[in-house]
Each structure stands twice: as structure tokens, then as C-alpha cells.
Amino acid sequence: MTSQPQQQLPPDDAPAGCPSSFREVPAALSVGIEEEFLLVDPVSRTLRPEGPQVADSAADELGHRVGTELTRYQVEGRTEPHTCLNEAVAELRTVRAGLARAAAERGLRIASSGSPITGPVAPVPLTPGPRYAESMSLFRALDDEQSACACHVHIGVADPREAIEVSNHLRPWLATLTALAANSPYWEGRDTGYASWRTIAWGRWPVAGPPPYFDSPAHFEDLVDELILTRTVLDRGGLYWDVRPSHHLPTVEVRVADAALTPEDTVLLAAVVRALVATALEAIRAGEPAPRPGPEILRAASWRAARDGLAGQALDPITRRLVPAAAQVERMLRALSPALRHSGDLDLVRSQWRRLRTQGSGADRQRAAYRHRSSLHDVVDHVIGATCSSGRAADGFRAGSARAEIRRPG
Structure with missing residues (x-):
């Protein structure tokens, strides 16, 4: 199904009930970004288990901004905290380029997709280390699906009580972020029918998806202690909720998104x-x-967003009604316009949302690459090219191609 006519982000005026000015919040909260990438053989287009070697090589240039992940199919890139998003995106490009060079030294490429496009990938080769070995012992076949890649955004919030309350306030919007960032339609050589299959794979973990509503920091701490005591998670790093207070940084960490194309x-x-x-x-x-929408509604909204992305319907957790997914994003952006103006990001978000409405989500662009010749190799090649693009190369699934229409699979 083709997309609805392109719409603009609404005018600057905020909807009723939104603050028109921000007196208590700094002009620009700090932002730190973590991105996970797959390592791909450019000839066979299959994954290669050389994450530790690529990370070691990239560290010569990037230092602590690179690291390993659970599986040897993956590497991670990290930015420093930034208050200026122009600086953040410049560093994102630097880190991606450094990882790409390190991968190329081994005849590989990095690919920013939320899931492996070709397969098979299970059982996964785990990165050496006692924590990863303990994870496999406890979670067993769940670890076989963790070649999925995410994008984590850290926002500076130093007060633990406020971090818990921010999590509560973000719960109704998590599914909308899932749809906005959907970039994992394929898994091991087949179209799953979902825009974000990574969301579905991660949702199988015992502590994942939308977090509970926490009445207080003590409520949060008591629950976390119980989860660790009962061996439901290894430690605080194993809290895989879509948003959480970071266990090692003074930030709120939003973990809901697929790795971005x-x-x-x-x-x-x-x-x-x-x-x-x-x-x-x-x-x-x-x-x-x-x-305070109920957990059942939030889970249903998350499932719907993972299935449809921007191309179908969204479940609004507040009204409990289905609405066009793009309209739900625009409702969110209207509610955020005072904050976006306050931080100086309003024009950036407007222009990038217009681009996304034209091109489609990462999932839509992956599928557009496939439709060109019905080839998963074309999808892998497109993702590799877009991962380190300057912006222009990502405008279509192939230079000179028609724009990617937002449509449902099938």
C-alpha cells in the first residue's frame, strides 16, 4: 500500500496542555549514543564472527568509543556526550567510518541493520568472557537470537528520582519510537512481515519491552534486587527494558530503537x-x-509498532484506538515542539521527518532495495552503503532510483 500524501510537521504552536516555555530544564540536555553493527562478508553477504578483532583494530583510532558485543558477529560504536546534535552526528560519522576501515582491513564491511538479513546465524558465536558464558548458561537458546542490533540513546539526568519519573513519563511514547526507528524487516534470509523483528526477538527476554510504572526509586530498587536474587537477570546491565536509568552513567537510557540505517x-x-x-x-x-496506561496496552502497542512501523496503524496507549502510524508520530512531535524549540532542534527534526515521510523508515528502504531485483544481496549492499553514507547516498535505495514508497509487506 502506498503512503498517504506527505504532511508537514505542524506549526510551532504547541497543543493545549503543553508547556510553552522551559524554565526548569537546561537549554540542551547531554546526549550520548551507542550503535551496534553487524560484520558482513561483502562477497557472500553472510555474517562473519570477527567482532573482537575489528574492535581491537578500530580502538587504535577510536579508543574507548568502540567495543565488543555478546556475539562475535557484532561491534559497537559510542559517542561522547554532546549538547549540540550537529557535533553528535559528526562524531557518529567518524565512529562509523573508523569501524568501517577496521572491518575493511579484514575484508569485511559494517552494516547497520537491526537484524541479520541473510542466514543462518544460530547458534551464535559468543564473544569470549565470563559474563557472556554465564549468560549462555542461564538464558540458553535466547542468546542465539542476539545478533540483533540496537541504538541506545543516553540523556543526562543526574537525579535518580527524576530518572525513574522520566521512565514513567516516556512509557506511552515508546511504541511510537519503535515505529519511527524500525529497521529490521528481514531475519536469516526471509521477510518476517514485521518492520522491527528485533523488537519481537528482544521481547522474549524475561525483563524486556516497556518497563513497569515505578511508584518510587525504592520500588525500582526493590524490584531490581528481586530480579537479580531470583536469577531472572545476571545484573543491572541485564535490565533490557525499553527505557531505564543507566546502571553506570548519570543518564536515562532509551533502548527501544533498532540500529539506524x-x-x-x-x-x-x-x-x-x-x-x-x-x-x-x-x-x-x-x-x-x-x-499510566496498563502493561497489556503498552505491550500491544509495542507489537503493533514492530509489525507496521510507519506503514500501517499504531495503537495509541492513551486513547486505546488505532490511528495511522505517521499521524501518531506527528502527534508526538506536536507535543514536543516546545522542547525542540528550546534545544534548537526544531528545524532539524522537521527536515529529517520530511525526509523520512518521503523515503520511509529503514525497514521500508530495505524492502525497496529488495523489490528492485528480488535479491537479498541487494538489501545487504544497500545497508552497507547507507551505513557510512554522507546523507546524499541514502536518499534512495540505489543512485537514480525512484523514492522508496512506504507500503506494507506482501
Whole structure:
């Protein structure tokens, strides 16, 4: 199904009930970004288990901004904290380029997709280390699906109580972020019918998906202690909720998104997440309670967003009604316009949202690459090219191609 006519992000004026100015929140909260990448053989287009070697090589140039992941099919890139998103996207490109060079030294490429496009990938080769070995012992075949890649956005929130309350306020918007960032339609050589299959794979973990509503920091701490005591998670790093207070940084960490196809997709996500956190902080400091949709509704909204992405319907957790997914994104952006204006990100988000409405999500662009010749190799090649693109190369699935239409699979 083709997309609806392109719409613009609404005017600057905020909807009723939104703060028109931000008196209690800094002009620009800090943003740090973590991105996970797959390592691909450019000839066979299959994954290669050389993550530790590529990370070691890239560290000569990038230092602590690179690391390994659970599986040897993956590497991770990280930015420093930034208050200016132009600086953040510049560093994203630097880190991606450094990882790409290190991979190329071994005859490989990095690919920013939320899931492996070709297969098979299971059982996964685990990165050596006691924690990963313990994970396999505890979680068993669940680890076989963890060649999926995510994008994590950290926003600076130093107060632990506020970090918990921000999590409560973000819960109704997590599914909308899933749809906005969807970039994993394929898994092991087949179209799953989902825009974000990574969301479905991660949802099988015992502590994953939308987090509970926490009544207080003590409620959070008590629950985490119980989960660790009962061996439901290894430690605080194993809390795989879509949003959580970071266990090692003074930040709120939003973990809901697939690895983004391009740096521009990542910076759009980061700008929106920062505005969500700023809006939540303003509401918290004004004494406004967080909406409290039930866990069943949030789970249903997450499933719908993972299935349809931007191409279908979204379940609004507040109204409990289906609405066009793009309209739900625009509703979110209207609510965030004061925060986006406050941080100086409004024009950036407007332009990137217009681009996404034209091109489609990462999942839509992957499928457009496939439709050209019905070839998964074309999808892999497109993802490799877009991962380190300057922006222009990502405008279509192939230079000179028609734009990618937003449509449902099938």
C-alpha cells in the first residue's frame, strides 16, 4: 500500500496542555549514543564472527568509543556526550567510518541493520568472557537470537528520582519510537512481515519491552534486587527494558530503537528522545503525574509498532484506538515542539521527518532495495552503503532510483 500524501510537521504552536516555555530544564540536555553493527562478508553477504578483532583494530583510532558485543558477529560504536546534535552526528560519522576501515582491513564491511538479513546465524558465536558464558548458561537458546542490533540513546539526568519519573513519563511514547526507528524487516534470509523483528526477538527476554510504572526509586530498587536474587537477570546491565536509568552513567537510557540505517536516522531519533526527556522533566518539576496506561496496552502497542512501523496503524496507549502510524508520530512531535524549540532542534527534526515521510523508515528502504531485483544481496549492499553514507547516498535505495514508497509487506 502506498503512503498517504506527505504532511508537514505542524506549526510551532504547541497543543493545549503543553508547556510553552522551559524554565526548569537546561537549554540542551547531554546526549550520548551507542550503535551496534553487524560484520558482513561483502562477497557472500553472510555474517562473519570477527567482532573482537575489528574492535581491537578500530580502538587504535577510536579508543574507548568502540567495543565488543555478546556475539562475535557484532561491534559497537559510542559517542561522547554532546549538547549540540550537529557535533553528535559528526562524531557518529567518524565512529562509523573508523569501524568501517577496521572491518575493511579484514575484508569485511559494517552494516547497520537491526537484524541479520541473510542466514543462518544460530547458534551464535559468543564473544569470549565470563559474563557472556554465564549468560549462555542461564538464558540458553535466547542468546542465539542476539545478533540483533540496537541504538541506545543516553540523556543526562543526574537525579535518580527524576530518572525513574522520566521512565514513567516516556512509557506511552515508546511504541511510537519503535515505529519511527524500525529497521529490521528481514531475519536469516526471509521477510518476517514485521518492520522491527528485533523488537519481537528482544521481547522474549524475561525483563524486556516497556518497563513497569515505578511508584518510587525504592520500588525500582526493590524490584531490581528481586530480579537479580531470583536469577531472572545476571545484573543491572541485564535490565533490557525499553527505557531505564543507566546502571553506570548519570543518564536515562532509551533502548527501544533498532540500529539506524544512516547517521541522519540516528540523529533524528536522538533529537526526539532528548525532547521527550526534556518534556518529561518539565512536567515532573511542575508536579504533573505521568499517564499510566496498563502493561497489556503498552505491550500491544509495542507489537503493533514492530509489525507496521510507519506503514500501517499504531495503537495509541492513551486513547486505546488505532490511528495511522505517521499521524501518531506527528502527534508526538506536536507535543514536543516546545522542547525542540528550546534545544534548537526544531528545524532539524522537521527536515529529517520530511525526509523520512518521503523515503520511509529503514525497514521500508530495505524492502525497496529488495523489490528492485528480488535479491537479498541487494538489501545487504544497500545497508552497507547507507551505513557510512554522507546523507546524499541514502536518499534512495540505489543512485537514480525512484523514492522508496512506504507500503506494507506482501
